Amino acid sequence: MRxxxxxxxxxxxxxxxxxRGYFAAxxxxxxxxLSLVAELFISNRALCVYYDGHLHFPTYGVxxxxxTFGLPYNFETNYRDLQALFKKEATGNWVILPLVPYSPYExxxxxxxxxxxxxDILKRHFLGTDTTGRDIFARLxxxxxxIIGAALLYTLGIYTIGVLIGSLMGYYGGWVDLCMQRLxxxxxxxxxxxxxxxxxxxIKPTIGLLLTILILFSWTGMTYYFRSATYREKSRDYxxxxxxxxxxxxxxxxxxxxxxxxxxxxxxxxxxxxGAITALTALDFLGxxxxxxxxxxxxxxxxxxxxxxxxxxxxxxxxALVGILTLxxxxxxxxxxxxxxxAWVTYE
Amino acid sequence: MGCAEKKAExxxxxxxxxxxxxxxxxxxxxxxxxxxxxxxxxxxxWQTGLNEPEFANIHAPKGGTLHLAxxxxxRTLRPVGPDSNSGLRDALxxxxxxxLVDTHPNTLAYIPALASSWALGDDQKTVYFKINPKACYSxxxxxxxxxxxxxxxxxxxxxxxxxxxNNWYTETYESVxxxxxxxxxxxxxxxTIDPVWYGNLAPTPRHYYGELTPDYPRRYQxxxxxxTGPYELKPENxxxxxxxxxxxxxxxxxxxERYYRGRYNVDNxxxxxxxxxxSAFERFKKxxxxxxxxxxxxxxxxxxxxxxxxxxxxxxxxxxxxxPRSPAGIYLNEQAGILTNVNVRRGIAYALNLDQVxxxxxxxxxxxxSSCAEGYGRFSNTTIPPTPFSPxxxxxxxxxxxxxxxxxxxxxxxxxGKRLSFTLTINNGPLQEMYTLLQNEADKxxxxxxxxxxxxxxxxxxxxxxxxxxxASAWGGGFSRKPESYWQFFHxxxxxxxxxxxxxxxxxxxxxxxxxxxxxxxxxxxxxxxSCQIQEKVAARYAYLPTWYCPYxxxxxxxWLCFPEAFNVMISDNALDYGLYWIDxxxxxxxxxxxxxxxxxxxxxxxxxxADLSEIIIPNG
Numbered sequence: 001m002r003x004x005x006x007x008x009x010x011x012x013x014x015x016x017x018x019x020r021g022y023f024a025a026x027x028x029x030x031x032x033x034l035s036l037v038a039e040l041f042i043s044n045r046a047l048c049v050y051y052d053g054h055l056h057f058p059t060y061g062v063x064x065x066x067x068t069f070g071l072p073y074n075f076e077t078n079y080r081d082l083q084a085l086f087k088k089e090a091t092g093n094w095v096i097l098p099l100v101p102y103s104p105y106e107x108x109x110x111x112x113x114x115x116x117x118x119x120d121i122l123k124r125h126f127l128g129t130d131t132t133g134r135d136i137f138a139r140l141x142x143x144x145x146x147i148i149g150a151a152l153l154y155t156l157g158i159y160t161i162g163v164l165i166g167s168l169m170g171y172y173g174g175w176v177d178l179c180m181q182r183l184x185x186x187x188x189x190x191x192x193x194x195x196x197x198x199x200x201x202x203i204k205p206t207i208g209l210l211l212t213i214l215i216l217f218s219w220t221g222m223t224y225y226f227r228s229a230t231y232r233e234k235s236r237d238y239x240x241x242x243x244x245x246x247x248x249x250x251x252x253x254x255x256x257x258x259x260x261x262x263x264x265x266x267x268x269x270x271x272x273x274x275g276a277i278t279a280l281t282a283l284d285f286l287g288x289x290x291x292x293x294x295x296x297x298x299x300x301x302x303x304x305x306x307x308x309x310x311x312x313x314x315x316x317x318x319x320a321l322v323g324i325l326t327l328x329x330x331x332x333x334x335x336x337x338x339x340x341x342x343a344w345v346t347y348e
Numbered sequence: 349m350g351c352a353e354k355k356a357e358x359x360x361x362x363x364x365x366x367x368x369x370x371x372x373x374x375x376x377x378x379x380x381x382x383x384x385x386x387x388x389x390x391x392x393x394w395q396t397g398l399n400e401p402e403f404a405n406i407h408a409p410k411g412g413t414l415h416l417a418x419x420x421x422x423r424t425l426r427p428v429g430p431d432s433n434s435g436l437r438d439a440l441x442x443x444x445x446x447x448l449v450d451t452h453p454n455t456l457a458y459i460p461a462l463a464s465s466w467a468l469g470d471d472q473k474t475v476y477f478k479i480n481p482k483a484c485y486s487x488x489x490x491x492x493x494x495x496x497x498x499x500x501x502x503x504x505x506x507x508x509x510x511x512x513x514n515n516w517y518t519e520t521y522e523s524v525x526x527x528x529x530x531x532x533x534x535x536x537x538x539x540t541i542d543p544v545w546y547g548n549l550a551p552t553p554r555h556y557y558g559e560l561t562p563d564y565p566r567r568y569q570x571x572x573x574x575x576t577g578p579y580e581l582k583p584e585n586x587x588x589x590x591x592x593x594x595x596x597x598x599x600x601x602x603x604x605e606r607y608y609r610g611r612y613n614v615d616n617x618x619x620x621x622x623x624x625x626x627s628a629f630e631r632f633k634k635x636x637x638x639x640x641x642x643x644x645x646x647x648x649x650x651x652x653x654x655x656x657x658x659x660x661x662x663x664x665x666x667x668x669x670x671x672p673r674s675p676a677g678i679y680l681n682e683q684a685g686i687l688t689n690v691n692v693r694r695g696i697a698y699a700l701n702l703d704q705v706x707x708x709x710x711x712x713x714x715x716x717x718s719s720c721a722e723g724y725g726r727f728s729n730t731t732i733p734p735t736p737f738s739p740x741x742x743x744x745x746x747x748x749x750x751x752x753x754x755x756x757x758x759x760x761x762x763x764x765g766k767r768l769s770f771t772l773t774i775n776n777g778p779l780q781e782m783y784t785l786l787q788n789e790a791d792k793x794x795x796x797x798x799x800x801x802x803x804x805x806x807x808x809x810x811x812x813x814x815x816x817x818x819x820a821s822a823w824g825g826g827f828s829r830k831p832e833s834y835w836q837f838f839h840x841x842x843x844x845x846x847x848x849x850x851x852x853x854x855x856x857x858x859x860x861x862x863x864x865x866x867x868x869x870x871x872x873x874x875x876x877x878x879s880c881q882i883q884e885k886v887a888a889r890y891a892y893l894p895t896w897y898c899p900y901x902x903x904x905x906x907x908w909l910c911f912p913e914a915f916n917v918m919i920s921d922n923a924l925d926y927g928l929y930w931i932d933x934x935x936x937x938x939x940x941x942x943x944x945x946x947x948x949x950x951x952x953x954x955x956x957x958x959a960d961l962s963e964i965i966i967p968n969g
Contacts, residue, residue, distance in 0.1 A: 063758035075739050075792035076758055107785050109708045114645070132781045133708055201776070201803030287776055291801055293784035303781075308626075309650060 014338035021334020024327045031324075035145040042138045044103040046079035048096045059098075069093075100124050102135040104142040104295040109133040116310040128312040131303050136316050139295035144320070146290070147297065150211055151276035157215035158272070159265060162222025167253045167261075169223060170230030177227070184220045192217040200288045207290060214279060222268075229261035263339040270332030274325050281321060297321055368559045372501055380497055381525040388527060392467035392476055397459040400452045404610035404928050405912040410596075412931030414614045414909070414924075415638050417622040417631065421589050425572050425581065428503070428510045429565045436619060439594065443925060444577035446602065447550040448477050453917035453926055456725075456829050458544055459607050462491060462551070462576060468543060472870060473522070474535040475547030481530060485553055485574035486597045492529040495551030500524060502552045507560040520546060539868050541875055542830045551576065578603070578612035578927065593618045613930035632904065633662075638931075639905035639923060645711035648902050657904065660949030661939055665911070666902045668957030670918045672723040672831075673897040676822035678772065682891045683844060683853040684817045686749075687770060693890035695745035696770075699793035700786050701737040706896055709782045717894035719883040720838075721831035728831075729880035732887045734894070742793035751794070760794035769796035773810060773819045776801040783820060811851045814844060819851060820895075830875070834863045834882050837892075852891035859885050900957070907949065908936035915956035 004012075016022050039059050040047065049056040051069050058064050058079070065074040069082055083095040101124060102108060108129065109115055115133035119126060127136040169177045196213055199205070233239060234257065242256050283289035284298025292299070297317045304314025373380040422434030427441045448463040458466070463477040483491040502508065503517040525533045534547040553574045561567075570588070572581040578600050585593040594617045602608040620637075622628040629647070632640040633654055642648045642664065656662045680687045680696065687693060706714045716734035721727060743760070746752070751760040751768045760768040774783050780801045787797045802810070811819050823833075833849070835842075840855035842848035862885060866878040886892055903923045910932050917926050942948065 062756045063754075065754070065758070073739065073792075074743070074754075075794070105784070105788055107704075107708060107788060109704070114711050115708060131709075132785055202806055204800040204802065292780050292799055293787065307646070309646065 011338045015334055018334035018337055021330050021332075021337075024330035024334070028324075028327045028331060031144070031327075032148055035141055035148065038141050038145060039098075041099040042102070042104070042135075042141055043098050044079065044101060044106050045076075046082070046095045046097050046101075049079070049082070050092075050094045052093070100126065100135060100138055102138050104134060104138040105293050106135075107133040108135070116307060116313060118310070119312055127316040128310070130300065130313055131307055131310070134293075136300065136313060139300060140297065140316060140320050143295040143297050143300070144324070146207065146294065147277055147280055150207055150280055151273050153211055154214055154218075154276040155269065155272045157211065158219040158222055161215070161219040163226050163258070163265065164253075165219070166223035166226025167230045167257065170227040171234055171249065171253060171257070173231065180223075181227075184223060188217075188220040190217065196283060197286075197288050200283075204291055205289065207294075210280070210283065210289065214276070222265075225264050225268075226261060229264060230257055233257045233260055267332065267336040267339050270328040270335060274328040274332070277321075277324060277328075369498070369501055369554070373497060379500070379521075379523050381523050383525050383527050385527045385531060388476065388531070389469060391470070394465040394467045394476075394478070395458065396465045397449070397452070397457060398606060400455050400457050400459055400607070402607060402609065403452075403454055403912075403914075403917050403926075404607075405930075406610035408610045408613045408910075408912075408928075408930040409932070410613050410615065410930070412614045412933060412936075413616040413618060414929075414931065415636060416617060416619050416924075417628040417637050417640075418619045419621075419623065419625070419628075421621045424565075424569050425586070426565065426568045427573070428513055429508050429568075432510070436592065439579075439617070439619065440572065440581060443927075444575060444579050444594075445550050446483075446576040447548050448479075449544060449548050450607070451829060451919075452607070453919045456919070460605075461602075466544065469533070469535075471535075472539045472543060472868070473537075474533050475543050476531070476533045477547075479530045479532075482601050483576070484601050485576060486580040486600075487556075487574040489553065489555055489574065491551050491576065493526050493532045494529070495554055496532055496534075496549050497524060497526065498554035498557075499549055499552040502557060502560065505560045505564075507562050507564040509565055541832065541867055541869075542828070545828055545830075545832070578608075579617065589621065591618060591620045610928070612927040635661075635906055638909050639903055641922065642902040642904045643898065643900075645713060649711065652904055658948075658951055659942075660951050661907060661943060662904050663907050663952040663954070664902070664904045665915055665923070665954040665956060666900050667915050667920070667923065668900045668955075669916075669920055670723060670957070671921060672721070672828065673717060674822050675720050675722075675833075675837075675892070675894065676717060676896060677720075677892055677894040678818055678820050679811075679851050680770075680818045680891050680893065681814065681816055681851070681853050682855070682889070683814075685770070686766070686768065687817060689749045690890060691745045691749035692751070692768070693893075695742040695749070695751075695793065696790075696795060697735040697890045697893050698738045698742035698745060699790040699795050700735075700893060700895075701789035702734070702786070702895055703737060704789060705782050705785050708785060709779075710896070710898075713898070713900075714896045715899050717897045718887075719894060720886050720892050721834075721879065721883055722894075722897065724829075724831050724879070726876045727879040729883040731880075732884060737789065739793040742795070746794060754794055758791060758794060759796045767796060768794060769798060770817045771798045771800050773800045773802060773807055773816050775804045775807055775820075812848075813846045814851070814853060816851070821851070823849075831879055834879075835867060838882070838886055839863050852889075854886075854889060854891055856885070856889065859889075906936075907939055907952075908932050910935070915954065918957070 039045070043059060045058040047057070047059055049058065049069065056064065056068070058077070063076045066072065066077045067074050069077055071077060071082070079095055079097060080101050083097060086093040086095055107115075115129050116131050117125065117129045117133070119128040125135050125137070127140065130136055130139065165180065169180045195217065196210070199209070199213060203209075230253070239252060239256060242252050247256070280289060281296070281298040281301070284296040285302050286298075287302065289298055290296050297320060300317035301314060301321075304310070304317060307313060418435045420435055422436045423431040424434070425440065426432050427437075446461040448461060449458045449466055450461040451457075452459045460480065462479055462483045464480040465478045467476045468474075469476065479491060479493065481490075485491065500517055500521070503513045506514065520536060522535045522537045525535070527533070534549060536543055536546050540546055556573050570586065571583070575597070578597055579594040580597050581592060581594055585595065596612060596615050600612075622631060628637060629640060629651060631637045633656055642652055652664065654662075657664065678700070680693050682688060682693075702716060706712060706716070718732045718734045719729055746760055746768060750762040753761050755761045755767065762768075772783065774780050780799070783799055787799055790797050807819065810816050811821070836849040838850060838852070838854045838859055840857070840860050842850035843853045843855040859882065862878055862882050866875060866882060869875050869878065901922055905923070908931055910930050911923070912928050916923060916928060920926055923929070
């Protein structure tokens with residue numbers, strides 16, 4: 001079994017010592033965790049329904065038509081109405097609704113009221129509704145889930161490609177390095193935004209497509225760091241030793257050199273994440289992102305800037321964006337401090 | 349004005365090479381026909397259209413300047429060619445050009461414009477016109493038959509870089525005939541229901557353009573040609589990027605003619621560039637702009653609740669117009685996948701909760717559209733009710749098509765496990781959110797709508813190549829007195845042919861017969877009856893699912909801007925259409941004084957127009 005190396009232990013200790021960053025990291029993890037089970041507190045489906053001696057748990061699983069609960073229709077039950085009905089009938093049946101009893105896709109409007117409507121705690125629209133009457137809080141949370149998942153995949157994608165190609169360039173050097181550098185220079189000069197705009201206006205964008213485009217145009221930045229780090233490391237004795245005992249290129253790169261260069265990657269991680277969130281939000285804001293009705297922060301900000309008379313729309317999304325970016329920046333700073341090589345490596 | 353270099357330089361028009369143009373006419377002798385008055389058919393019944401009521405206030409005072417805003421300064425002032433579809437186009441050309449005849453905006457009868465009389469030939473394809481000898485351009489040059497010949501030379505020229513016009517003028521017209529300087533006839537390629545509407549041409553000044561050369565777009569980029577209309581744009585009144593001022597043509601030839609008296613009263617109209625709507629509204633509140641559109645619910649209900657309105661300085665009006673409505677709707681491709689089954693299409697019609705969209709997105713102000721040709725008076729079938737939202741009826745229809753089992757997510761599947769799902773292509777833009785409402789509600793009926801929002805040009809390309817399943821579309825287009833689009837929208841000849849407007853790919857032999865008869869019939873009553881039958885047939889196919897229309901326009905204007913008693917004419921699209929307004933300088937002084945002294949006037953909201961369409965009778969050509 002592999003124990004955590006003393007160096008790593010030191011890094012963790014330093015990270016914990018930075019109170020701000022440590023706290024931010026926990027908040028961030030908690031938010032991600034909560035968003036994964038968002039249906040439990042934000043959903044138009046009830047958490048639990050007791051009807052005629054049977055318990056139903058509609059949150060996850062198949063759609064329960066109204067007829068299941070004695071209602072005269074066979075499309076999905078409206079649990080808010082059902083709760084009101086059960087209360088009125090007082091026959092012992094009950095419904096437990098989530099904290100926010102609305103789905104992010106559902107447009108809730110009452111006769112005589114025109115969306116957007118301001119925050120209303122009694123109606124459980126904690127951040128109000130948008131211009132088509134959908135709950136903003138629900139859209140923010142589900143939008144967060146999409147964007148954070150996408151940002152993580154994006155980070156994984158560009159690190160895998162960037163680290164691999166960068167390390168190979170540094171390790172082989174010479175013509176390989178020279179040619180790859182020129183290729184990367186050309187590639188990184190392609191106007192990324194235009195490519196996205198052209199592609200998404202021709203075909204229907206999906207999250208996978210957007211991610212692929214984003215990754216294809218963003219991996220180049222990482223190669224520079226890993227090229228130079230590998231270049232430095234490969235002349236060290238331990239690499240020579242590994243080569244002598246017959247280790248292959250990939251083995252040397254991944255098992256021997258990478259652990260010694262990984263600190264750069266760790267410190268970049270939160271900033272890459274923040275960059276991905278901003279990029280996806282910007283694309284949605286410009287209308288080249290995910291197709292409607294996918295909940296997304298950029299889309300909410302766009303709606304909000306078009307309806308400044310309803311300030312809660314733009315404030316909610318902008319606030320959430322600022323909040324998440326602040327959290328990632330705090331974590332990033334703490335990580336950088338913790339991984340700072342100058343603090344614990346002595347060069348001879 | 350200060351910035352002299354920004355003023356447009358007055359480019360000299362091209363030299364006139366009469367030989368080249370005349371040679372063009374000679375080489376196309378079967379199109380440009382020469383004849384003489386003795387060859388005019390003797391049985392023509394010449395119409396003069398002088399028995400219709402006048403609609404302007406003939407006592408309206410002249411004078412004053414109207415201040416307006418445009419969102420973007422046009423990229424060119426040319427009437428045709430690249431970039432000519434600018435926001436100013438309407439004011440410069442579309443509503444500021446007299447053609448041979450005009451449509452009376454209340455009775456829809458033809459009334460004289462450049463032509464003093466006109467007649468319809470026996471073949472239902474040829475229209476004869478006699479030009480009013482008084483008619484002339486703003487530069488004083490008289491208008492003659494040659495200007496209509498030249499119009500074809502101009503519009504068919506590759507140098508104008510306007511394929512749509514090239515196509516329209518070559519595809520619609522068969523020939524034009526010269527009888528004398530004041531008499532001409534226009535012959536159409538196909539019989540149509542309303543030949544005068546097609547034969548009604550506008551002249552193009554040959555003495556101004558002369559021979560066209562490839563430098564046309566650049567040469568005429570910032571020049572305004574002599575016009576037949578009431579306003580002209582002088583070179584000194586163009587400040588590029590900022591402002592243009594139209595001025596009333598001195599001694600406009602039609603100013604005392606019947607139907608033109610009392611119209612176009614203000615001396616100048618200035619258009620200032622104001623980039624966004626909210627800053628235009630701020631300028632309006634300050635009185636720098638005289639009139640502004642308040643049709644959007646947000647502006648009408650919320651933003652116009654300002655002191656100037658409460659104090660009566662700004663008046664508001666809502667006008668229920670009676671224009672033919674754009675056939676906005678969801679077009680299902682009858683030849684695509686599950687949509688080939690009429691029961692599926694009928695089910696989809698029941699699964700669209702359009703009333704909710706109207707309630708949520710349009711403040712409940714819009715109306716349901718019920719047929720493919722609404723607003724054409726007796727040509728419109730008013731007995732077709734809009735399809736109500738009913739998940740139960742939708743499911744019953746889907747069951748007939750074999751979809752009777754619900755899947756895990758509530759979407760219906762058939763015996764082979766095929767999901768009841770189709771892709772709806774929409775334009776990406778601010779309105780796309782309302783289709784998500786339809787999408788969510790359709791779930792209740794067990795049908796899945798997959799939204800595909802694309803760039804408008806891509807959408808257009810996709811539907812023209814007939815590769816779509818369903819598309820949400822609203823056709824624009826000019827005013828026509830009678831439904832003109834049945835053939836292009838629903839005739840089997842245009843089904844599955846790329847580049848045609850039959851985007852539902854409807855191919856129904858019975859419908860074809862009705863449409864063919866509709867186009868060729870000479871009886872107005874038969875045409876009306878056929879028109880109603882066609883609409884009924886189209887409705888029963890459930891391929892075109894009509895959505896909504898806006899039955900009015902709403903404006904706010906400073907009280908010195910005055911309108912006739914009826915506010916505007918029936919077919920007006922906005923308050924300034926037809927130029928019936930005038931500026932009362934006394935009221936302006938009075939209002940300015942009241943603003944200073946803190947006086948006020950009663951708040952005023954006027955409601956005009958009528959919402960009843962059944963009374964409109966479209967008279968015979």
